[in-house]
Amino acid sequence: MLFQELKSFVDILRPENFVGIIVIVVLSSMGVEPDNFDLWTAFRAGLGVALCAGAGCVINDFFDVTINRVVHPWRVIPKGLMTRERALKYYFVLLALSLAVLWTVGMWAFAVGVFFNA
Numbered sequence: 585m586l587f588q589e590l591k592s593f594v595d596i597l598r599p600e601n602f603v604g605i606i607v608i609v610v611l612s613s614m615g616v617e618p619d620n621f622d623l624w625t626a627f628r629a630g631l632g633v634a635l636c637a638g639a640g641c642v643i644n645d646f647f648d649v650t651i652n653r654v655v656h657p658w659r660v661i662p663k664g665l666m667t668r669e670r671a672l673k674y675y676f677v678l679l680a681l682s683l684a685v686l687w688t689v690g691m692w693a694f695a696v697g698v699f700f701n702a
Contacts, residue, residue: 592665597638605637606630629689635682642675
């Protein structure tokens, strides 16, 4: 039961998208500044963006639960693996984490994160 509950926190983030976003941001960073590339900074930027996108997936599932019962019944909320209340709390946690991680990258990364989450 505990495993299934923890798995629901991962599944609602769409893990294939989450990992893909990190990879794309890191690779894009390599292309933008190949001579000044810092893997740790690029990874933090990718993680911040992925957490932000994950928060977007959660809030989307929160609002589209009725539609998802028909179109995507295997998703976490329609399947009954996570309540809407817990999903909303998780959304705010992910949002805060994404902004905290982006803050470590720099002021501009943080500002863009705030702008796209406002």
